[in-house]
Amino acid sequence: MAENQKEHKRKRADSVQEALAQVRSIVQKHKLVEGLVHMQDMPRHELVEGLVHKQNIAELQNKLDTLHPADIAAVLEQLPLDERLAVWNLVKTDLDGDVLLEVSDAVRETLIADMDPGELLAATEQLDTDEIADLAPDLPQEVIADVFRSLSVEEREQLHAALSYPEDTVGALMDFEMVTVREDVTLEVVLRYLRRLDELPDNTDQLFVVDRRESLRGVLPINALIVSDTDRLVSDVMTTDFVSFQPEDKADEAAQAVDRYDLVSAPVVDARNRIVGRVSVSDIIDYIREDAETEMLGKVGLRDEDLFSSVWKSARNRWLWLSINLLTAFFASRVIGLFEGSIEKLVALAALMPIVVAIAGNSGNQTVALIVRALAFGEIDRDKARRLLLKELSVAFVNGLIWGSIAGAFAWVLYGNIGLGLVMVGAMMLNLLVGAAIGMLAPLLLQKMNRDPAIGSSVLLTFSTDSMGFLIFLGLATIFLV
Amino acid sequence: MAENQKEHKRKRADSVQEALAQVRSIVQKHKLVEGLVHMQDMPRHELVEGLVHKQNIAELQNKLDTLHPADIAAVLEQLPLDERLAVWNLVKTDLDGDVLLEVSDAVRETLIADMDPGELLAATEQLDTDEIADLAPDLPQEVIADVFRSLSVEEREQLHAALSYPEDTVGALMDFEMVTVREDVTLEVVLRYLRRLDELPDNTDQLFVVDRRESLRGVLPINALIVSDTDRLVSDVMTTDFVSFQPEDKADEAAQAVDRYDLVSAPVVDARNRIVGRVSVSDIIDYIREDAETEMLGKVGLRDEDLFSSVWKSARNRWLWLSINLLTAFFASRVIGLFEGSIEKLVALAALMPIVVAIAGNSGNQTVALIVRALAFGEIDRDKARRLLLKELSVAFVNGLIWGSIAGAFAWVLYGNIGLGLVMVGAMMLNLLVGAAIGMLAPLLLQKMNRDPAIGSSVLLTFSTDSMGFLIFLGLATIFLV
Numbered sequence: 001m002a003e004n005q006k007e008h009k010r011k012r013a014d015s016v017q018e019a020l021a022q023v024r025s026i027v028q029k030h031k032l033v034e035g036l037v038h039m040q041d042m043p044r045h046e047l048v049e050g051l052v053h054k055q056n057i058a059e060l061q062n063k064l065d066t067l068h069p070a071d072i073a074a075v076l077e078q079l080p081l082d083e084r085l086a087v088w089n090l091v092k093t094d095l096d097g098d099v100l101l102e103v104s105d106a107v108r109e110t111l112i113a114d115m116d117p118g119e120l121l122a123a124t125e126q127l128d129t130d131e132i133a134d135l136a137p138d139l140p141q142e143v144i145a146d147v148f149r150s151l152s153v154e155e156r157e158q159l160h161a162a163l164s165y166p167e168d169t170v171g172a173l174m175d176f177e178m179v180t181v182r183e184d185v186t187l188e189v190v191l192r193y194l195r196r197l198d199e200l201p202d203n204t205d206q207l208f209v210v211d212r213r214e215s216l217r218g219v220l221p222i223n224a225l226i227v228s229d230t231d232r233l234v235s236d237v238m239t240t241d242f243v244s245f246q247p248e249d250k251a252d253e254a255a256q257a258v259d260r261y262d263l264v265s266a267p268v269v270d271a272r273n274r275i276v277g278r279v280s281v282s283d284i285i286d287y288i289r290e291d292a293e294t295e296m297l298g299k300v301g302l303r304d305e306d307l308f309s310s311v312w313k314s315a316r317n318r319w320l321w322l323s324i325n326l327l328t329a330f331f332a333s334r335v336i337g338l339f340e341g342s343i344e345k346l347v348a349l350a351a352l353m354p355i356v357v358a359i360a361g362n363s364g365n366q367t368v369a370l371i372v373r374a375l376a377f378g379e380i381d382r383d384k385a386r387r388l389l390l391k392e393l394s395v396a397f398v399n400g401l402i403w404g405s406i407a408g409a410f411a412w413v414l415y416g417n418i419g420l421g422l423v424m425v426g427a428m429m430l431n432l433l434v435g436a437a438i439g440m441l442a443p444l445l446l447q448k449m450n451r452d453p454a455i456g457s458s459v460l461l462t463f464s465t466d467s468m469g470f471l472i473f474l475g476l477a478t479i480f481l482v
Numbered sequence: 483m484a485e486n487q488k489e490h491k492r493k494r495a496d497s498v499q500e501a502l503a504q505v506r507s508i509v510q511k512h513k514l515v516e517g518l519v520h521m522q523d524m525p526r527h528e529l530v531e532g533l534v535h536k537q538n539i540a541e542l543q544n545k546l547d548t549l550h551p552a553d554i555a556a557v558l559e560q561l562p563l564d565e566r567l568a569v570w571n572l573v574k575t576d577l578d579g580d581v582l583l584e585v586s587d588a589v590r591e592t593l594i595a596d597m598d599p600g601e602l603l604a605a606t607e608q609l610d611t612d613e614i615a616d617l618a619p620d621l622p623q624e625v626i627a628d629v630f631r632s633l634s635v636e637e638r639e640q641l642h643a644a645l646s647y648p649e650d651t652v653g654a655l656m657d658f659e660m661v662t663v664r665e666d667v668t669l670e671v672v673l674r675y676l677r678r679l680d681e682l683p684d685n686t687d688q689l690f691v692v693d694r695r696e697s698l699r700g701v702l703p704i705n706a707l708i709v710s711d712t713d714r715l716v717s718d719v720m721t722t723d724f725v726s727f728q729p730e731d732k733a734d735e736a737a738q739a740v741d742r743y744d745l746v747s748a749p750v751v752d753a754r755n756r757i758v759g760r761v762s763v764s765d766i767i768d769y770i771r772e773d774a775e776t777e778m779l780g781k782v783g784l785r786d787e788d789l790f791s792s793v794w795k796s797a798r799n800r801w802l803w804l805s806i807n808l809l810t811a812f813f814a815s816r817v818i819g820l821f822e823g824s825i826e827k828l829v830a831l832a833a834l835m836p837i838v839v840a841i842a843g844n845s846g847n848q849t850v851a852l853i854v855r856a857l858a859f860g861e862i863d864r865d866k867a868r869r870l871l872l873k874e875l876s877v878a879f880v881n882g883l884i885w886g887s888i889a890g891a892f893a894w895v896l897y898g899n900i901g902l903g904l905v906m907v908g909a910m911m912l913n914l915l916v917g918a919a920i921g922m923l924a925p926l927l928l929q930k931m932n933r934d935p936a937i938g939s940s941v942l943l944t945f946s947t948d949s950m951g952f953l954i955f956l957g958l959a960t961i962f963l964v
Binding site for chain 1 (some may be wrong): 711
């Protein structure tokens with residue numbers, strides 16, 4: 001028992017780093033041996049049969065066998081490609097599918113590229129249909145066809161359903177592991193039925209009560225099942241006040257509902273109230289975390305990137321963003337170009353102009369962050385949008401006055417030119433107003449276009465505050481000073 | 483039954499917007515009546531007794547009574563201050579505590595400011611001790627003292643424990659709603675015990691098996707309890723391979739473990755393996771979402787901001803960030819100031835220099851995003867950091883060469899000066915290397931200093947790529963061109 005008590009510590013989050021260190025040290029030993037053998041020109045089959053090599057492999061395999069698939073995934077994420085594939089080949093076949101589900105898209109690509117169709121088919125055999133659907137986009141066409149043939153008619157329908165909903169909907173998140181019961185039986189009967197199942201699906205906190213047509217009548221919480229008299233009827237104990245989703249519902253909304261109402265699972269019903277699946281809190285946590293990650297990377301124009309991918313591949317992953325930014329920078333540069341004459345006459349303008357654009361960009365990004373958050377909480381209606389625009393403009397005005405005056409004083413003191421200081425104040429106020437307006441309107445526009453407002457807003461904002469900032473500052477200076 | 487079937491739809495996420503619209507329209511009517519009465523100088527008590535007014539109040543109260551506390555919170559978030567307080571006064575006292583827990587910090591402040599000590603004490607009475615701990619930082623000192631007096635000895639200890647752990651630890655997330663059983667009893671006995679409880683705590687997917695000294699021996703999954711023979715012993719059915727936490731563990735690590743191992747609840751034990759609390763998936767989801775929000779706002783230097791707070795208050799919330807950015811902008815401006823002579827001679831430099839700093843800033847931000855993500859997944863050790871730095875520098879070199887050449891060609895064509903083009907290429911390559919180095923080192927440094935690497939990195943990065951970009955570009959130009 002004392003040993004068992006320690007066992008559970010293995011699964012703690014920090015232990016992944018330990019596991020990684022151990023795996024790496026074994027792999028390094030392994031590589032070392034291979035290196036030595038290579039130097040001595042020993043034939044490959046002797047190496048494979050060599051005792052030391054075998055010991056290393058066995059040690060690594062033993063270590064991997066103690067790890068949860070999610071931990072194996074975490075270890076693989078953190079290994080350079082050659083070591084990653086060496087370890088991957090030692091993972092038990094019946095865990096392959098679970099590990100593939102847990103790794104990031106970029107790493108999954110490297111693992112799948114290393115597997116032949118037979119191995120891929122075997123990997124999917126341990127998975128539920130909703131999990132196969134998650135892997136499907138990354139599988140070769142031929143493997144998907146094989147997988148499809150290996151499924152039962154019901155499973156094929158489920159897979160088809162899961163694949164038919166867009167990624168950000170409840171339909172794509174749901175699984176099919178729902179346990180359903182009838183309302184006209186006693187709890188005793190339900191309990192007998194459950195005992196025959198041996199095991200309930202993960203995250204089963206309630207059973208779904210359906211009629212003969214699979215139409216959802218209510219839910220029977222497991223906790224109610226346990227604390228109620230076993231001779232009561234399901235219809236007496238079940239609750240009809242519960243949260244349900246439809247497959248077309250937005251995943252974001254489902255996440256919000258799971259968060260708000262502290263759900264562990266919820267039924268998914270079609271338009272005719274027939275149960276078609278189940279959303280569980282584990283799916284939702286995966287979704288929230290992946291969504292946050294995609295958003296964080298998307299904000300800087302990146303798709304998922306394997307930390308150990310080649311330099312060339314990584315460089316290309318960053319191109320789209322850099323090219324867009326280069327274009328907007330060229331545009332801003334041309335705006336400055338229009339005023340080269342003024343700058344030649346008053347070179348202080350060149351030194352001061354970055355201040356005007358930087359502060360408005362930063363202030364606008366604050367507005368973007370607040371609006372994106374408000375949008376995530378629920379829709380901003382027309383009335384509220386007008387109110388908020390007015391408020392953001394007022395805040396920008398106040399801050400423009402204060403920080404513009406400080407910047408203006410800086411310019412005045414530095415260059416002894418009060419006119420320059422005043423132009424600075426005016427330009428900063430105006431450009432902060434531009435930042436507030438664009439910082440407000442860009443997210444709303446992107447949302448209207450059904451795009452993630454968190455992702456494109458900042459590019460639009462910087463483009464505006466840069467170009468307009470140079471135009472306003474240099475324009476005012478040209479009118480009043482030069 | 484048909485009506486009940488519809489009932490559950492009310493709780494769906496989109497229905498909050500409907501509820502909001504209804505609440506607002508009633509409040510507006512209410513305000514309208516008050517306004518009319520005011521015009522006619524009718525005494526206040528007649529108004530209060532007025533039929534129309536009473537009807538409105540009743541209508542609003544009815545609406546609120548159908549809403550889940552989390553939905554009331556969402557409605558309150560989205561109401562301007564005067565309407566918010568009008569609605570808040572109509573919320574049933576026994577829901578006050580739950581609503582306070584659900585609203586954001588900024589809105590909570592406005593609600594608490596509107597309550598007297600008696601109301602606040604009453605609000606806490608419906609809450610568990612871990613929930614009181616969450617509210618405590620926002621309660622007046624005198625109310626906390628009153629609350630403390632109203633608790634049992636055991637609850638006082640729990641509250642004390644919950645308050646003694648830093649916000650980002652498991653100790654601050656945990657609740658005390660664990661159900662414990664002994665290992666030497668049969669499942670039949672356990673079931674009889676549970677039936678006496680009437681209701682199990684939310685998120686109870688397992689019971690904790692403890693010995694006489696409250697030391698944790700294993701966990702008994704509810705599902706195993708249901709599907710196993712009732713005459714078996716707890717010790718036979720319980721599992722000893724489970725995840726547990728200690729109160730000092732980082733909340734981030736707990737969130738990662740809950741995500742990885744699909745947990746619904748997990749025991750929290752002290753150093754001597756005695757059970758002291760429980761972490762549930764609902765707490766973890768709250769934590770993940772709040773953490774993501776804090777980070778998103780923190781990146782632009784904001785603390786939680788009520789969308790409807792006054793202009794002045796909002797303006798001040800943004801000052802710290804704007805002042806830091808103004809300082810770094812002043813610094814960059816002085817760097818340009820050093821080269822005013824060169825700019826006067828070759829004014830194209832002024833138009834081209836923003837391109838050099840913008841692209842390096844953007845490229846560096848991509849590096850920051852990747853490193854922050856890697857840090858979130860687990861520690862980056864020294865060996866890996868060296869590898870990654872080398873890779874990021876190589877990527878920056880490749881991209882500097884490509885995008886620098888494009889920018890250089892742009893400069894050459896535009897100004898017919900090949901030297902200017904070459905300086906542009908060199909400066910962009912060097913500044914992209916600066917961006918990669920700082921983009922890599924800033925998050926690692928912040929992490930070392932126990933600060934959130936997502937929050938300060940971007941300021942440090944922009945400061946570096948701006949100042950260094952101007953210095954490199956104008957410096958090279960001064961050496962080679964002027």
